[in-house]
Amino acid sequence: MKLFLKDKKELFEDVISFSFNPENKISWIPGQFLQYYLEIDNPDDRGSDRFFTIASAPEEETILLTTRFFQRGSKFKEELRNLNIGDSITAEGPWGNFVLNSGNIYExxxxxxxxxxxxxxxxxxxxxxxxxxxxxxxxxxxxxxxxxxxxxxxxxxxxxxxxxxxxxxxxxxxxxxxxxxxxxxxxxxxxxxxxxxxxxxxxxxxxxxxxxxxxxxxxxxxxxxx
Ligand SMILES: Cc1cc2nc3c(=O)[nH]c(=O)nc-3n(C[C@H](O)[C@H](O)[C@H](O)COP(=O)(O)OP(=O)(O)OC[C@H]3O[C@@H](n4cnc5c(N)ncnc54)[C@H](O)[C@@H]3O)c2cc1C
Missing domain, CATH: 3.40.50.80 (Nucleotide-binding domain of ferredoxin-NADP reductase (FNR) module)
Known part of the structure; x- marks a missing residue:
């Protein structure tokens, strides 16, 4: 699926939140993640895909990705940081079972x-x-x-x-x-x-x-x- 960058917010000098509009509506359970792919010329040994948790709630309808950047960070993060509003990124998922059990039985x-x-x-x-x-x-x-x-x-x-x-x-x-x-x-x-x-x-x-x-x-x- 394709996601289109809607907004990019610097929360701290080295932490950025990206919000994306999905091409088609996506359903997910809070706590799940997506796998993102970028087209990178000469990727480093960490490759061209990454997993990021969806930090937004499904009810918000946009996909929120928040990550930290390092001075000598990966090529993937460099490309991600350089995305402009309207640019697209490919994603697969959602996956993961780090979610709340349905029906809470705990104190x-x-x-x-x-x-x-x-x-x-x-x-x-x-x-x-x-x-x-x-x-x-x-x-x-x-x-x-x-x-x-x-x-x-x-x-x-x-x-x-x-x-x-x-x-x-x-x-x-x-x-x-x-x-x-x-x-x-x-x-x-x-x-x-x-x-x-x-x-x-x-x-x-x-x-x-x-x-x-x-x-x-x-x-x-x-x-x-x-
Ligand atoms: C299920 C799941 C969910 C995740 N959710 C999130 C999330 O919501 N937010 C999030 O930020 N991360 C999340 N991650 C982690 C994310 O996928 C990346 O592994 C993490 O952000 C590091 O990114 P990076 O490899 O691009 O390295 P960077 O963030 O660029 O760098 C991390 C460290 O590695 C060093 N480094 C960078 N490149 C190299 C290299 N080529 N060789 C050796 N060292 C290097 C840097 O100096 C730095 O110390 C999740 C991972 C999983 C598995």
Whole structure:
């Protein structure tokens, strides 16, 4: 399918949100992702396609892609950054099962995001808001540099409990936020760079004895720790 660039917003110097109009209406479940393809002359060894989570809710109808750029980044990102309004990009999908279970049975739902790993949570939370559904969600959003992507949106959402953390999200920070919570009746969703996700998952398993079945993860390869 083809997507046409509708808008490009610099959220921070190195973080850009792209919104696309799909050629034909697409349905997706909040938390899912697309695979994007660009025509690149002499692509680098990382190739011409990438996966990005759809950060928008299906009810918004546009496809929101938010990503971080690096000084010596990939050719793919360079081409993506240079897209002009009206340009098209090819995408396939949606795919992925990092989505909310239908019919919540948990007392608490914890979303734990590292940096740009916030994208699936933005989609899920926005969709719940647009459907007037209120679930017992706590978003623990960690950033190493204080660049909190979508902060204005999350601050305006009064339905969820949000905790921002700057710096390393360690056992003590997690403990201070889940103390007193019935963890056996809670579910944990973790999204972010691969090392972040692995680290938080092992803290939940080892330090808090949380059942593996109650932890859902979404890896973003290609980034260092966030
Ligand atoms: C299911 C899924 C969903 C995802 N969703 C998102 C999302 O919503 N937003 C998002 O930003 N990412 C997302 N990702 C990750 C995304 O697909 C890319 O892997 C990530 O953005 C890194 O992009 P890049 O490889 O173009 O490298 P860059 O972002 O350009 O660079 C990342 C790091 O790699 C280094 N680097 C760059 N090029 C090379 C090279 N050729 N060789 C060695 N090192 C290099 C850079 O210096 C930097 O440290 C998702 C991944 C998956 C699997």
């Amino acid at each position: 608490n739902i914890f979303f734990i995001a590292g940096g740009i790993g916030i994208t699936p949570f933005r989609s899920i939370i926005k969709s719940l808001e647009l459907n007037n559904k209120n679930l017992p969600i706590t978003l623990l959003y960690s950033n190493k540099n204080g660049e909190v992507v979508y902060k204005d949106y999350f601050d305006s959402n009064k339905d969820i409990n949000i905790i921002y953390n700057t710096g390393i999200l360690d056992e003590n920070v997690i403990k201070s936020n889940i103390d007193g919570v019935n963890v056996s009746n809670s579910i944990f969703y973790i999204s972010g760079p691969e090392p972040f996700v692995k680290n938080i998952k092992s803290i939940l398993l080892d330090a808090f004895n949380i059942d593996n079945q109650l932890i859902k993860i979404d890896y973003f390869p290609g980034y260092d720790m966030d």
